Amino acid sequence: MSGSIWTFLFARILYNVVMTQYFILLAALLIFCAVAVEKMTSKIKMPMLLGFIALGLFIGNGSMSMIRYEDYSLTETICSCALIIVMFYGGFGTSWKEARPVAVSAGLLASLGVLATALLTSAFCIAVLGFPPLTGLLIGALICSTDAASVFSILRSRHLALKYHTDSLLEVESGSNDPMSYMLVLIVLTMMKGGMTFENIVTMLVAQIALGLLAGWLVYYAAKVFLEKVELEIAGFLTIFVFACALASYAGAALIGGNGYLAVYMTGIL
Numbered sequence: 001m002s003g004s005i006w007t008f009l010f011a012r013i014l015y016n017v018v019m020t021q022y023f024i025l026l027a028a029l030l031i032f033c034a035v036a037v038e039k040m041t042s043k044i045k046m047p048m049l050l051g052f053i054a055l056g057l058f059i060g061n062g063s064m065s066m067i068r069y070e071d072y073s074l075t076e077t078i079c080s081c082a083l084i085i086v087m088f089y090g091g092f093g094t095s096w097k098e099a100r101p102v103a104v105s106a107g108l109l110a111s112l113g114v115l116a117t118a119l120l121t122s123a124f125c126i127a128v129l130g131f132p133p134l135t136g137l138l139i140g141a142l143i144c145s146t147d148a149a150s151v152f153s154i155l156r157s158r159h160l161a162l163k164y165h166t167d168s169l170l171e172v173e174s175g176s177n178d179p180m181s182y183m184l185v186l187i188v189l190t191m192m193k194g195g196m197t198f199e200n201i202v203t204m205l206v207a208q209i210a211l212g213l214l215a216g217w218l219v220y221y222a223a224k225v226f227l228e229k230v231e232l233e234i235a236g237f238l239t240i241f242v243f244a245c246a247l248a249s250y251a252g253a254a255l256i257g258g259n260g261y262l263a264v265y266m267t268g269i270l
Contacts, residue, residue: 030059087178087261088246091268106172113173114180118144138188145181146174172269179262183208211258216266219249223267 037051122140125131131139187201223245232238246264253263 033059083178083261084246084250084264085243087264088243088249088268090174091265091270092242102169102172106169109169109173110177111180114144114177115184118181118184134188134192138185138192141181141184141188144184145177179208179212179259179265182259182261207257208259209262211256212253212260212262213258213266215253215256215258215260216249216263217270219245219252219263220267220270 033055034052037055038048041048041051118137118140120140121143122133122136125136125139126133129136183205187204190200223241227241232241245267249263249267250260252258253260
């Protein structure tokens, strides 16, 4: 009996090791494929995002999928980490000197513009497509923001310098509109569960924006003071430190009820 138990344990450990190596190899292959897709789309002048969508449909749970998985929790974690990096990169790569003249306009587009887009899309879904009101609102909230990664890629890879600081306006707006969309989704989901009043909506919006900005500024200020007093002798530590700041911004804002993605972008742009 004891021999069977040890055999089972050994087989289980071996299986876990093999599966771990398999997923690591799979992750490496996905990265290689992503690099290849980026090179291919840049040559044929196609948006990189479309190539990534096609790759995801082919490998993931699409009609031609090679892998079947249903671990939604893991998927959410991976996507959240990826979006943190995208938001921080967007803020870090945006010059505050160039962004300052268009900050107000970008803020209006990222808030009122996103809200207007969500309402118009919802109205179309409800009136034309026949969706229930809350379902239509949810669809509008989900698709009302632009994709920051695509905007950054198009503007920076083509080295576009548009008139009237339009390039800076688009970068700041695309990098800061995801929090608004995120908050709208939360509001609609809460409305679906019941108990959401107008006062609750206003309170949630103000708290998400104010606390998100506060958390982003606090992490930036703490990092600034730390780097002024401590010299990182190994160059690679600076990259790790910056990445830790991005994670701290997101987690800190989430803990106090703010918008983590807005905090990450705020830390990066400062």
